[in-house]
Amino acid sequence: MPVFGDGAANIGAFHESLNFAAIRSLPVVFVCENNLYGEYSRINLTTPVEEISVRAADTACPASSWMGRTWTRSRGRDDGGRARPAPARGRRSSR
Numbered sequence: 001m002p003v004f005g006d007g008a009a010n011i012g013a014f015h016e017s018l019n020f021a022a023i024r025s026l027p028v029v030f031v032c033e034n035n036l037y038g039e040y041s042r043i044n045l046t047t048p049v050e051e052i053s054v055r056a057a058d059t060a061c062p063a064s065s066w067m068g069r070t071w072t073r074s075r076g077r078d079d080g081g082r083a084r085p086a087p088a089r090g091r092r093s094s095r
Contacts, residue, residue, distance in 0.1 A: 001028070001029045001030075001031060002017070002028070002030055002031065003031045003032075003033065004030075004031070004032055004033070005032070005033050005034070005035065005038065006032055006033070006034040006035065006036065006037070006038055006043055006047070006052050007037070007038020007039050007041075007046075008032075008038075009032060009047070009052045009055065010038060010046060010047060015055075015058075017030075018030060018055070018056065018058075018059050018061065019058075019059050021059075021061075022059035022060060022061050023059075030056075032052045032053070034050075034051075034052055036050070051065050052065075053065045
């Protein structure tokens with residue numbers, strides 16, 4: 001379970017990791033701690049969206065956002081917003 005800040009979501013390695021996990025159907029849960037600041041810059045000055053979870057749509061991965069620490073109490077939410085890996089669909093060959 002990779003945990004990163006919202007500033008790291010602007011780095012290519014984040015997008016490459018998300019894409020790789022999606023195409024390989026890896027059971028990975030990405031956790032972004034969004035404090036609205038990437039190092040010294042406010043998020044609205046560096047990123048077009050404040051909810052980093054919407055970036056998962058590019059790779060067709062399920063995504064959810066929570067305020068504060070409510071993700072630890074997310075079981076049974078009506079919107080299905082639980083931290084969950086994508087279902088494994090079998091290993092794909094790179095050949």
